[in-house]
Amino acid sequence: MSYHTFIAPAAAFENLQNPDYRFVDCSYALADKSWGRNEFNKAHIPGAIYADLHDDLSGTITPGVTGRHPLPGKEELVQRLYTFGIDSNTQVVAYDSTAGFMAAARLWWLLKWAGHENVAVLAGGKQAWDEQGFPLTSEIISPAPKVFNANFHDELLADADEVAALVNSGNYNGCLIDSRTADRYAGQNETIDPVAGHIPTAISKPFNAQLNAQGGVADAAVLKEHFAPDFAKGEVIFYCGSGVTAAFNVLLAVHAGYTFPKLYAGSWSEWITDPQRPVA
Missing domain, CATH: 3.40.250.10 (Rhodanese-like domain)
Incomplete structure (x- = not known):
C-alpha cells in the first residue's frame, strides 16, 4: 500500500524495516536554525535522515529569486534526493518533531512538484510516534544514493x-x-x-x-x-x-x-x- 497525504504512526511503524521506505526528519525552528538538527541528533525515528529547511529544502536568494525560502533549483533538488536515497520506488515519510508539519509539508510538496507520488506526512509527527511507544534512536545512518528521475509539474x-x-x-x-x-x-x-x-x-x-x-x-x-x-x-x-x-x-x-x-x-x-x- 502506498501513502500520498498522511500516514498514521502505526502504519509507518509496520514499515520501519521496509527497504522501500525512507523516513525524513524535517524538524526546524525559524527562531533557531540549529534546533532541528540538534533535535534529530538527540532522537529520531530509526533509519531516518535529516533534511534542513534552509539548507536542503530551499534555494539561494539571488537577484530575481526572492522570498525568505525560495524553491531549490530543479537540478539542485534532484541531486538532494539522490543523496537522500530516494528513487521512484521509495515511499517517503516526512515528519517534524511536533505536529506543526511545517517543513515536512514542504518536503511533501517538493516531491509532488518533482513528480513523486508516494510521499506522506507522519500524522502527529515525532511527538505522536513517541507517545504511541514506537522507538527512537540517536544512531545516524548514511543512505546509499539512488537515482531520482524527476518529472516536474x-x-x-x-x-x-x-x-x-x-x-x-x-x-x-x-x-x-x-x-x-x-x-x-x-x-x-x-x-x-x-x-x-x-x-x-x-x-x-x-x-x-x-x-x-x-x-x-x-x-x-x-x-x-x-x-x-x-x-x-x-x-x-x-x-x-x-x-x-x-x-x-x-x-x-x-x-x-x-x-x-x-x-x-x-x-x-x-x-x-x-x-x-x-x-x-
Whole structure:
C-alpha cells in the first residue's frame, strides 16, 4: 500500500524495516536554525535522515529569486534526493518533531512538484510516534544514493504575475488564500517580514486551524467543508510568508479530495519586494 497525504504512526511503524521506505526528519525552528538538527541528533525515528529547511529544502536568494525560502533549483533538488536515497520506488515519510508539519509539508510538496507520488506526512509527527511507544534512536545512518528521475509539474506553481491578475480580477476567477496565522494576516505582531498586512482580496485560513491540541488533523469530510467555499470559486492559490506553511494547507486540501491547488512559492516575503504591488 502506498501513502500520498498522511500516514498514521502505526502504519509507518509496520514499515520501519521496509527497504522501500525512507523516513525524513524535517524538524526546524525559524527562531533557531540549529534546533532541528540538534533535535534529530538527540532522537529520531530509526533509519531516518535529516533534511534542513534552509539548507536542503530551499534555494539561494539571488537577484530575481526572492522570498525568505525560495524553491531549490530543479537540478539542485534532484541531486538532494539522490543523496537522500530516494528513487521512484521509495515511499517517503516526512515528519517534524511536533505536529506543526511545517517543513515536512514542504518536503511533501517538493516531491509532488518533482513528480513523486508516494510521499506522506507522519500524522502527529515525532511527538505522536513517541507517545504511541514506537522507538527512537540517536544512531545516524548514511543512505546509499539512488537515482531520482524527476518529472516536474510546474502547473502546481503560481508566480507573482498570476497572483496579481487574480487580485485585479477581484477574485472572480478563483480564490487567494493566506495561510499565515490570523494576526499576521491582519498586519499585527509582524516580527518576520519588514512589511505587515496581506495581499488584497486574500482570505485568511491559517495553516494550523485544522489541528487539535494533540496535533491531530481534522478528518477529510471536515476538511472538505472547510475549503468548499474556496474551491467553488474556481482556481485556488495558497500563499504564506515564504511558501512553507502554505504547503501544509495544500496538503490538507489534497487530503480532502480536492484537485491539487497552486502554491505561490515566493509568497508574502517576495510580494513585498516590489513597492508597486498592493498591500492590504
